[in-house]
Structures are given as structure tokens and as C-alpha cells.
Amino acid sequence: MTVTRRAYSYLHIKAVNEEKRIIRGVATTPAVDRVGDVVEPMGVKFQNPMPFLWQHDAGKPIGTVKFDSPTEDGITFEAELPVIEEAGTLKDRVDEAWQSIKLGLVRAVSIGFRAIEYAFIEGTNGIRFVESEVYELSAVTIPAQPEAVMTSIKNMDAAGVALIKSFDPNAPAATGTIERPTKTPPGASGKSHKPVNLRPKEGNDMKTLAEQITALEAKRAANMARMEEIQAKASEEGRTKDDSEKEEFGTLADECDTIDDELKDLRRMERAKAQEAKPVNKAPVAPASDATARTAVTVKAPKPEAGIEFARLAKVKALAFLSQGEYRQTDIAKRLYGENSAVYGIVSKANVVAGADISGNWAEDLVGDETSVYADFVEFLRPMTIVGKFGTNSIPSLRRVPFRTPLIGQTGGGQAYWVGEGKPKPLTAFDFSRTTLDELKVATISVVTEELLRKSSPSADMILRDALAAAVAERIDTDFIDPAKSASAGVSPASITNGVTPVTSSGNDADAIREDVRALMATFVAANNPPTSGVWIMASATALALSLMVNPLGQAEFGGISMNGGTFMGLPVIVSEYFAPVSAGGYVALVNASDIYFADEGGVMIDVSREASLQMLDNPTNDTVTPTATSMVSMWQTNSVAFRAERILNWAKRRASAVAVLDEVNWGLPAASV
Structure with a gap:
């Protein structure tokens, strides 16, 4: 998952030179900003030059910016604002930006970036961005990180005018959308889970998957009951939960999340073992009085890729034909794909003897389920053709018409x-x-x-x-x-x-x-x-x-x-x-x-x-009308x-x-x- 963000820093103007409009400063530091986030400078990726925008508006570039090599203390930058001679919107915007920065009315810069790797900061709502990609730098009004400052400002010559104009039409930049994940990502960069102790006080080890699942479900039910009790007590007294109640409630909720993840793993293992299990005794076994009833798991064979069943059906019929009556289609289908396969069900239902005349249309002999095999092949073929792509993925459909039906259209x-x-x-x-x-x-x-x-x-x-x-x-x-x-x-x-x-x-x-x-x-x-x-x-x-x-x-x-x-x-x-x-x-x-x-x-x-x-x-070149050698x-x-x-x-x-x-x-x- 990626998160598109902005990080702000103060601008401090220490020098102004009207001959060149050059701004030097610090784009980002490892300090926590006022939003609670941290952008690690050593993990920042960028490609110079980048657009220097006005208030994060992609349609309002005011210059270009180059980042220096990242250090542990931060990333310094040099931004250039051009001197525009021609009157117009671009000149007004760049002049306004320069005057606002020079007079201290705009006191901050902001990087627009995309998060590549990040983790939540414990105990806060902040995020530590370990690795990120910067798209642009903007001059903004709202500051957030005081440690990133501008060190000097001076004018640049007219050589950069042509370059800044190239950023003007439809120049994209960071959207500024903040999307915090609702669930902490796993791994080293994510929030770790505290293990939940499920061992009974008597010291008995739980060896079977069923015992572990039962214990986890019981523990989760107990946690939920306690959470409801805490919430009900606060509601009855007409107040919110106090600090101790919040801490206990949060601990119980974290344990429930851990239990849910563990249950998924155990049930996945249970399904895998059910596939590998082999019958040992066909005699019915009476259930123990204290046994816990569990829901049966039905495991289905994975559906083959589109068109495969059609190819298998063609292969079965061809092999039966080649055997000259020695093998029936049902024998070949059973040996190759098993009695539970769709191909076996089709040929056994059709009951066609191998070696019979099959030079006609096979679809004429097929009723019911077999039509789905042919339809499956047509569906596989459809996205491979131009005509098949019409009517899919928001593409308009062709005008479907029947065969041998007069179609009357008005041309004038x-x-x-x-x-x-x-x-x-x-x-x-x-x-x-x-x-x-x-x-x-x-x-x-x-x-x-x-x-x-x-x-x-x-x-x-x-x-x-x-x-x-x-x-x-x-x-x-x-x-x-x-x-x-x-x-x-x-x-x-x-x-x-x-x-x-x-x-x-x-x-x-x-x-x-x-x-x-x-x-x-x-x-x-x-x-x-x-x-x-x-x-x-x-x-x-x-x-x-x-x-x-x-x-x-x-x-x-x-x-x-x-x-x-x-x-x-x-x-x-x-x-x-x-x-x-x-x-x-x-x-x-x-x-x-x-x-x-x-x-x-x-x-x-x-x-x-x-x-x-x-x-x-x-x-x-050969045909039956005019045969040629x-x-x-x-x-x-x-x-x-x-x-x-x-x-x-x-x-x-x-x-x-x-x-x-x-x-x-x-x-x-x-x-x-x-």
C-alpha cells in the first residue's frame, strides 16, 4: 500500500539579492513535525530537477528545485524562481510568490511525496516514513516542521525562464491525499502483536489443532465479554472510560486481533490436513460425550484455466478414435482425469463408443454440461480477438444481430x-x-x-x-x-x-x-x-x-x-x-x-x-474444383x-x-x- 503525503518546514530568509532569485534551505529533517510524522532523509528518493510549486497547486509552477544528497541531518535544496519579462498570468504568479517569500508572508516549504515503506509510531497517530519518493517542493503558508529552514534567497538570471515554462502546462504534483491504513501492516516496519497465553493452569499441553482452535475461541469469547462489561459500566455511569479502563480495553482488543489472525492460520492448516487425510477404519465411530462438534470442510478441486476442459475433451475423443475401439472415451477420461472430472461426466453421459464416426459436429452430440465446456473455450478465445473485446471492460458493444435476418437501415x-x-x-x-x-x-x-x-x-x-x-x-x-x-x-x-x-x-x-x-x-x-x-x-x-x-x-x-x-x-x-x-x-x-x-x-x-x-x-492451393499438384x-x-x-x-x-x-x-x- 502507498500513502501520498506532504511534509512541511519553516522558511527563514536570511539574505535577499535582487539580481538572482535563488532560495537555499532544508527540505526535510528527521525531526517529528507538528502532524506527528517523521520523514527519514536517508530514505528519500528523487530525480532532479523537480517543479517548485505555489501552494501545492499543480497548475501553478513558480520555479524549479534541485535537492542535494541526503544526509542524516536532512536534505538541503536550491530553488530558482525565474524573472519573467512578458506580462501575463505566469509573470504575476511568479512575482507574487517571490514578494511573498521575500517579505516573510509565506514562511514554509512542503514536500509532496509518495510513501514506499512506513510504520506507525508507537503511542501516537504519527507515521515514520522509512522510504519515500519526492515529486515536488512547494512554497506554502502553513508551517509544520520548524527545523527545516531556508538559509538564503537571491535572484537567478533569465536562463531558467524557458525551463520553468516547460513545467507550466498540466504539471502534475502531489495530490495531498492522506490515507492512513486502518490496519497496521505486518513485518519489521509494522506494529508487532503480543502473544496470547492459552495454556491451561493444570499444565496440559494442547497438541491437536482442534484443541488449539477451541481454546482460542474460548479466550476470544471471554475477552469480548470483559470488553462489553467495561463499556457497559462506563455507559451506566454516564462517562467515558478512564485511563485504566482504556488500557485494559485496548489490551483485550489487541488480543482479539491476535487471536483472529491465529485462528485463520490454524483453520488453514486444518483444511490442508483434511486434504491429506486417508480413511483408516470404515466402521462408524460413536462420538465422545465431551467431544466438540465441528463444521465439516468441503474441499473442491481447483477449476482449470479457461479452455483447458475443451482441450481435454478434444484429446479424449481423439485418443479414443486412435485406439480403433480398444478403449472407450470413458476409459480414457477416467484414466487421464479421474471420475470426478467434468470431461468424464460429459463422455459418460454422452455414451459414445470409441471408434464411431465422429467426423461431424461434436456439439450435436453434447447436451447439458458439455455445452459449458464449449462456452468455456469461446470465453477463453474471446479476449484474444478484437471482436471479442467489444462489450468488455467499459468498451462499447457491437450491434448484435441474428443470421439471415434482413436489416433495414435509413441512409437518407x-x-x-x-x-x-x-x-x-x-x-x-x-x-x-x-x-x-x-x-x-x-x-x-x-x-x-x-x-x-x-x-x-x-x-x-x-x-x-x-x-x-x-x-x-x-x-x-x-x-x-x-x-x-x-x-x-x-x-x-x-x-x-x-x-x-x-x-x-x-x-x-x-x-x-x-x-x-x-x-x-x-x-x-x-x-x-x-x-x-x-x-x-x-x-x-x-x-x-x-x-x-x-x-x-x-x-x-x-x-x-x-x-x-x-x-x-x-x-x-x-x-x-x-x-x-x-x-x-x-x-x-x-x-x-x-x-x-x-x-x-x-x-x-x-x-x-x-x-x-x-x-x-x-x-x-489445392481444392476439389481445380486440383493442382x-x-x-x-x-x-x-x-x-x-x-x-x-x-x-x-x-x-x-x-x-x-x-x-x-x-x-x-x-x-x-x-x-x-
């Missing part, structure tokens, strides 16, 4: 006319579009060896799952966003960027990026697209380049974005590995999610074969198994203007490397 409105007396009324026409999304199929074939299939390790299951998912995800992403992807009638849809006239990027630095965004937004809004449903789609390399850009203060230029997505200019970002790389001049798309029709069957079809011969290419690889000859995965889906733009595209994007790259 009619007009009304003023008509004079006795004049004919003119006619008007409305423009409509009709769209129907047919069931189109995206398919992939993944080849694995029989040796891999026969391995029962979790890593083998993951390899099979990832091989099936990655191939499907790559094709969906590429065809959804690639501007060069046109429609193929009855086979595949056009990408949402196909046919869109792009806007050319103006450059790579921060100002050029903002200019690109303005140009793209203008195109987007001019087409009556609501900005609230806008979504950025870009290559992960482009997002990474944006996240690495920093301003002159060393802070992120575009703080909301990372290589995994986030937000950019207030709109959500979807990234993909299958966009053109940024070094080649890639694309960035701004998409109106509500204007993209999307139809999805929601399932996955899987076929398996070991007799097939495959052309091991991602762009096969080519090199083929036999699954039987190479002891391999081919899995074919298919998804039924389709998409289309509701309006041609639903997408705006920026091309030749090299954001964040040096101009010389483009």
Missing part, C-alpha cells in the same frame, strides 16, 4: 416543402439500405503428434488449447481490421476498414499525435458518429510506443494507455498482434461500435482425423493427428462512415528511423 432522409395556396405539393423520397448477414465460416486446422496427445500433463493440455485458439484468433483479427481485406461472396466478409479513405499521419511526436487525433475525430464526428461509442483499434506495438512517450517532466505523455490497451484521449483502446507493425507505417482505426453489425453462433465445431493428408501451408503430408505416416476448428460468424458496417482510418502511423518513433 426525406424533405418537406413550403407550399403556396393552390400549388401542387412536391413528393419526397427516403433512402434505405437492406443488409443480411449469412452464416460464414472461419476454420483452422492444427496438427499435433500422437505422443503429445498421449501425455496427461497439464502443459500438454495447454499446448492443444492454445494451438486451436491462436489459429482461430489470428484469422478473425486479420480479416476484421485489415484494410486490404475485401469481401468474398459466400466465403468471408470484408474488413470494417476496407474501402475507407484514410487520413495520413502528420508526424511522430506528441504534438503531431494530437493533430492526428483532431483530424481523425473531425472525420468521425462529421459523419454523425457519436463520440461516446467510439473505440480505438491499433497494433500493440503502436500502443506500446505511446505508453513509452514522456513529457519534459519525465511523466507519461499519454498516461492511460499500455501495450495491453486502456484509454487514449478519453476513448477505450483495443490492441491486436495482427495489425501492421508501427515501423512499417501502420494503421489506427476509430470505430463506431454501434454501427457494426455482428452475428455469432456462439459455438465451436471440432473434427479430428489421423488418415488425412494435408498441405502444410497457411494459404493452401502439390506436396502433401500424411497424418498416418507421421504419427500425427489433425484437429479442425470452425466458428460461424459474420460482420458488416451499418454505414460506410462508421469507421475512420489513419495510415502511415509511426507514433513515438524517432524521425530519423522512419
Whole structure:
């Protein structure tokens, strides 16, 4: 946990030189300030130069400051206030600050910092900040630590004016938020707990976990009863607790906290031992008369990662097929994953004999629980694709529509006319579009060896799952966003960027990026697209380049974005590995999610074969219409198994203007490397 704080110190002006505005002093000392806190100087981290602010206002910089090396006595600093020649808000603010400091009206400085390691000071509400990171120094009115003083003040020359101006626009600083933890952190920097004695007076040792838990619960109940008694006595007498009562009450409360922590550990150990326990005698045992009844603990096996059950089901069916009837699917599922596994429950319920014809859609044979296995794989696949990320994590959803249903949209409105007396009324026409999304199929074939299939390790299951998912995800992403992807009638849809006239990027630095965004937004809004449903789609390399850009203060230029997505200019970002790389001049798309029709069957079809011969290419040339000579690889000859995965889906733009595209994007790259 981190705590954002401020620490104050007095300013004592001992010398003024109007030629240079330079302030020297002490930023922090190891003394306790008036808030009760201590900032250890040797644990302070910083990076020079830092902004010198007015009253901790991030929008009001008045100069720059450099810290000297920390010593055990404190950290000295040198702050510079520029001499501004041009009239304006900045000159007025800096001059006001200088006059206020010089005349002693502002007598304190304050560091804005983030706590990295800290501990509470015993007997007080103060905090000892063992390690911290300073962001800025401010001139403030309210003092708190008298030992940190200013030793001299003089004017600086105009050389620092340009640097201070770089801190002026949107310069962040410490927020000043004080958030004290409600519970002391454990460890060397935290508050230690006094152990609670639970041994009975007779001297009997408690050896079992149950005995220790029972004793702790009894001790806690006794403490709570005594605390209620103390509080009730004070309430009946119409007063607050006196010092002795407070001390006893606090001691009892601390013991209760210690007992609660100990109970958590003991119950965790009890659950672990319950997992390791083995039955010794099946005969029922009558409970002892003085035994304490305890609640039974049900331990469930951890749920596998998303998509693993689907891969296991595919493996079981493939191995049963390979055995040529020697083993049933239930036998293989039981041997690999046990009778309590979801896969065993599915194949035993389906009751499909191994070696039967399974070249059809496996989902047709699955009822009830098995559908959840396919849904689990689809959920695993969804965050891997662009279309799957819509509608998640505050990203607007695509417009979901059914297959083979006419979708009528109005592309142009009619007009009304003023008509004079006795004049004919003119006619008007409305423009409509009709769209129907047919069931189109995206398919992939993944080849694995029989040796891999026969391995029962979790890593083998993951390899099979990832091989099936990655191939499907790559094709969906590429065809959804690639501007060069046109429609193929009855086979595949056009990408949402196909046919869109792009806007050319103006450059790579921060100002050029903002200019690109303005140009793209203008195109987007001019087409009556609501900005609230806008979504950025870009290559992960482009997002990474944006996240690495920093301003002159060393802070992120575009703080909301990372290589995994986030937000950019207030709109959500979807990234993909299958966009053109940024070094080649890639694309960035701004998409109106509500204007993209999307139809999805929601399932996955899987076929398996070991007799097939495959052309091991991602762009096969052979077909049944115009066969050509080519090199083929036999699954039987190479002891391999081919899995074919298919998804039924389709998409289309509701309006041609639903997408705006920026091309030749090299954001964040040096101009010389483009």
C-alpha cells in the first residue's frame, strides 16, 4: 500500500539579492513535525530537477528545485524562481510568490511525496516514513516542521525562464491525499502483536489443532465479554472510560486481533490436513460425550484455466478414435482425469463408443454440461480477438444481430416543402439500405503428434488449447481490421476498414499525435458518429510506443494507455498482434461500435482425423474444383493427428462512415528511423 503525503518546514530568509532569485534551505529533517510524522532523509528518493510549486497547486509552477544528497541531518535544496519579462498570468504568479517569500508572508516549504515503506509510531497517530519518493517542493503558508529552514534567497538570471515554462502546462504534483491504513501492516516496519497465553493452569499441553482452535475461541469469547462489561459500566455511569479502563480495553482488543489472525492460520492448516487425510477404519465411530462438534470442510478441486476442459475433451475423443475401439472415451477420461472430472461426466453421459464416426459436429452430440465446456473455450478465445473485446471492460458493444435476418437501415432522409395556396405539393423520397448477414465460416486446422496427445500433463493440455485458439484468433483479427481485406461472396466478409479513405499521419511526436487525433475525430464526428461509442483499434506495438512517450517532466505523455490497451484521449483502446507493425507505417482505426453489425453462433465445431493428408501451408492451393499438384503430408505416416476448428460468424458496417482510418502511423518513433 502507498500513502501520498506532504511534509512541511519553516522558511527563514536570511539574505535577499535582487539580481538572482535563488532560495537555499532544508527540505526535510528527521525531526517529528507538528502532524506527528517523521520523514527519514536517508530514505528519500528523487530525480532532479523537480517543479517548485505555489501552494501545492499543480497548475501553478513558480520555479524549479534541485535537492542535494541526503544526509542524516536532512536534505538541503536550491530553488530558482525565474524573472519573467512578458506580462501575463505566469509573470504575476511568479512575482507574487517571490514578494511573498521575500517579505516573510509565506514562511514554509512542503514536500509532496509518495510513501514506499512506513510504520506507525508507537503511542501516537504519527507515521515514520522509512522510504519515500519526492515529486515536488512547494512554497506554502502553513508551517509544520520548524527545523527545516531556508538559509538564503537571491535572484537567478533569465536562463531558467524557458525551463520553468516547460513545467507550466498540466504539471502534475502531489495530490495531498492522506490515507492512513486502518490496519497496521505486518513485518519489521509494522506494529508487532503480543502473544496470547492459552495454556491451561493444570499444565496440559494442547497438541491437536482442534484443541488449539477451541481454546482460542474460548479466550476470544471471554475477552469480548470483559470488553462489553467495561463499556457497559462506563455507559451506566454516564462517562467515558478512564485511563485504566482504556488500557485494559485496548489490551483485550489487541488480543482479539491476535487471536483472529491465529485462528485463520490454524483453520488453514486444518483444511490442508483434511486434504491429506486417508480413511483408516470404515466402521462408524460413536462420538465422545465431551467431544466438540465441528463444521465439516468441503474441499473442491481447483477449476482449470479457461479452455483447458475443451482441450481435454478434444484429446479424449481423439485418443479414443486412435485406439480403433480398444478403449472407450470413458476409459480414457477416467484414466487421464479421474471420475470426478467434468470431461468424464460429459463422455459418460454422452455414451459414445470409441471408434464411431465422429467426423461431424461434436456439439450435436453434447447436451447439458458439455455445452459449458464449449462456452468455456469461446470465453477463453474471446479476449484474444478484437471482436471479442467489444462489450468488455467499459468498451462499447457491437450491434448484435441474428443470421439471415434482413436489416433495414435509413441512409437518407426525406424533405418537406413550403407550399403556396393552390400549388401542387412536391413528393419526397427516403433512402434505405437492406443488409443480411449469412452464416460464414472461419476454420483452422492444427496438427499435433500422437505422443503429445498421449501425455496427461497439464502443459500438454495447454499446448492443444492454445494451438486451436491462436489459429482461430489470428484469422478473425486479420480479416476484421485489415484494410486490404475485401469481401468474398459466400466465403468471408470484408474488413470494417476496407474501402475507407484514410487520413495520413502528420508526424511522430506528441504534438503531431494530437493533430492526428483532431483530424481523425473531425472525420468521425462529421459523419454523425457519436463520440461516446467510439473505440480505438491499433497494433500493440503502436500502443506500446505511446505508453513509452514522456513529457519534459519525465511523466507519461499519454498516461492511460499500455501495450495491453486502456484509454487514449478519453476513448477505450483495443490492441491486436495482427495489425501492421508501427515501423512499417501502420494503421489506427476509430470505430463506431454501434454501427457494426455482428452475428455469432456462439459455438465451436471440432473434427479430428489421423488418415488425412494435408498441405502444410497457411494459404493452401489445392481444392476439389481445380486440383493442382502439390506436396502433401500424411497424418498416418507421421504419427500425427489433425484437429479442425470452425466458428460461424459474420460482420458488416451499418454505414460506410462508421469507421475512420489513419495510415502511415509511426507514433513515438524517432524521425530519423522512419
